[in-house]
Amino acid sequence: MSIESAAAAAQSKKLDKQIKSEVRVAKFQQTVKMLLLGAGETGKSTILKQFKLIYGSGYTAEERMGYKTAILANIVTCAKALVYAMDALKIPYGFEAPTNLSKDALGAFTKSHMSLNQVGGGSEKEREVKDDAGSDKSLGDIRDMGYVAKMAEEAYVTAGGENRQRGPSPKAAQVIRGCEMSFCFGIDESVPEEVIDAIKIIWKDSGILYCFSRSNEFQLFDCCSYFLNDIDRVTEPKYVPTDADILNSRVMTTTITETKIKIQQVLFRVFDVGGQRTERKKWVPYFDDVDAIIYMVAISSYDQVLVEDNSTNRLDEAMTLFASICNHPIFNSTAIIIFMNKIDIFKTKLKTVAISKYFPKFKGPNNVDKGSAFFASQFLALNSNAKRKIYVHFTWATDTKQIKKVLATVYQIITSSNLKGAGM
Numbered sequence: 001m002s003i004e005s006a007a008a009a010a011q012s013k014k015l016d017k018q019i020k021s022e023v024r025v026a027k028f029q030q031t032v033k034m035l036l037l038g039a040g041e042t043g044k045s046t047i048l049k050q051f052k053l054i055y056g057s058g059y060t061a062e063e064r065m066g067y068k069t070a071i072l073a074n075i076v077t078c079a080k081a082l083v084y085a086m087d088a089l090k091i092p093y094g095f096e097a098p099t100n101l102s103k104d105a106l107g108a109f110t111k112s113h114m115s116l117n118q119v120g121g122g123s124e125k126e127r128e129v130k131d132d133a134g135s136d137k138s139l140g141d142i143r144d145m146g147y148v149a150k151m152a153e154e155a156y157v158t159a160g161g162e163n164r165q166r167g168p169s170p171k172a173a174q175v176i177r178g179c180e181m182s183f184c185f186g187i188d189e190s191v192p193e194e195v196i197d198a199i200k201i202i203w204k205d206s207g208i209l210y211c212f213s214r215s216n217e218f219q220l221f222d223c224c225s226y227f228l229n230d231i232d233r234v235t236e237p238k239y240v241p242t243d244a245d246i247l248n249s250r251v252m253t254t255t256i257t258e259t260k261i262k263i264q265q266v267l268f269r270v271f272d273v274g275g276q277r278t279e280r281k282k283w284v285p286y287f288d289d290v291d292a293i294i295y296m297v298a299i300s301s302y303d304q305v306l307v308e309d310n311s312t313n314r315l316d317e318a319m320t321l322f323a324s325i326c327n328h329p330i331f332n333s334t335a336i337i338i339f340m341n342k343i344d345i346f347k348t349k350l351k352t353v354a355i356s357k358y359f360p361k362f363k364g365p366n367n368v369d370k371g372s373a374f375f376a377s378q379f380l381a382l383n384s385n386a387k388r389k390i391y392v393h394f395t396w397a398t399d400t401k402q403i404k405k406v407l408a409t410v411y412q413i414i415t416s417s418n419l420k421g422a423g424m
């Protein structure tokens with residue numbers, strides 16, 4: 001090859017490279033492909049709703065009617081879950097959980113239950129508390145030890161168990177059990193009145209409220225108290241869901257959706273997937289050319305098990321899944337941002353539920369700072385590429401104000417990391 005043609009070839013190669021880089025920049029300036037990944041019920045679809053509310057045009061009247069059906073179904077599903085859990089956990093209607101057991105009462109109860117081992121296995125921790133029964137333990141501690149659960153169980157048997165309890169609440173429970181779930185609500189329609197009345201009755205029942213406090217022992221939507229506390233408004237025939245109602249509603253995702261959202265000059269193609277195990281088989285075809293992943297974790301679920309198998313801890317599952325995603329070679333140059341979500345529920349739960357009971361590696365104290373730092377470090381440690389930076393945010397997905405700030409930061413992270421990838 002002559003000197004001239006070699007120079008021309010070099011020049012052409014340089015030009016090619018430059019064009020390719022420019023195309024990548026131009027492509028990036030137009031679109032960002034983003035996946036919302038994570039296990040079931042972690043808040044992926046809720047974040048997508050926030051994208052639509054913050055950067056899109058919000059919800060039409062027709063879409064709101066669709067959510068009305070979902071919300072009314074959520075209410076009945078939650079009421080049914082509570083009623084069935086009352087029998088599964090053996091709690092009688094009207095059961096009053098002691099809020100503060102006095103030294104004498106707890107001492108007497110402990111004495112009359114010398115076979116405490118039957119209650120919760122008689123672990124060392126339980127024996128410690130048994131010996132120390134008179135000290136001022138918080139309700140959370142007492143529940144952990146199974147004292148109150150045992151009291152409830154005895155009262156349940158005395159009251160006649162599943163079929164022989166009398167009074168308005170057991171009668172209401174009967175109505176809820178018999179309520180059909182296949183409905184679609186139009187304008188001016190709602191749940192049948194007798195079902196609404198029955199739900200109102202049980203939601204005031206002290207036994208149901210105690211059962212609700214043990215909701216980690218069965219499957220209950222996080223939106224239960226949000227909607228049941230507001231049942232009058234939500235079951236009005238002319239009810240139209242607000243943005244907050246839409247954000248709090250729960251519909252499991254079974255079809256992967258793509259939503260296009262323009263933020264400044266960038267078009268985001270946001271893919272929302274179903275997180276439950278059976279849904280994950282559908283993810284792989286969407287893994288090519290991904291610019292960013294928001295990986296959702298429900299940090300509040302440290303004491304809960306999966307809907308899918310009723311035995312695997314939800315955070316253990318979230319970690320296993322995260323390890324397989326962040327170390328997947330196809331995502332080597334993908335920006336990964338973890339949303340440690342449901343921080344509002346996490347804060348409340350920490351007051352009564354010890355992290356160490358489920359994650360013995362956690363050495364406390366059981367507060368938000370220590371707890372959130374612990375879980376963030378557990379996830380970050382799963383990344384085997386030391387050069388890669390993974391970003392973590394603690395989020396409250398149903399709170400538009402907080403998410404607006406978080407998404408602005410995410411926008412910065414994604415756009416700057418993509419520019420870097422394009423050689424800028």
Ligand SMILES: Nc1nc2c(ncn2[C@@H]2O[C@H](COP(=O)(O)OP(=O)(O)OP(=O)(O)O)[C@@H](O)[C@H]2O)c(=O)[nH]1
Pocket residue numbers: 038039040041042043044045046047221222223247248249250251252253254273274275276296341342343344345395396397398
């Ligand atoms: N209190 C509270 N509720 C939340 C938060 N994030 C999500 N939720 C609620 O949790 C429930 C589940 O949220 P989804 O967005 O449906 O979860 P998902 O990850 O899309 O679930 P799948 O579609 O099954 O994978 C809904 O009722 C949400 O309103 C949060 O930060 N705080």
Ligand SMILES: [Mg+2]
Pocket residue numbers: 044045046251252253272273274275
């Ligand atoms: Mg979803």
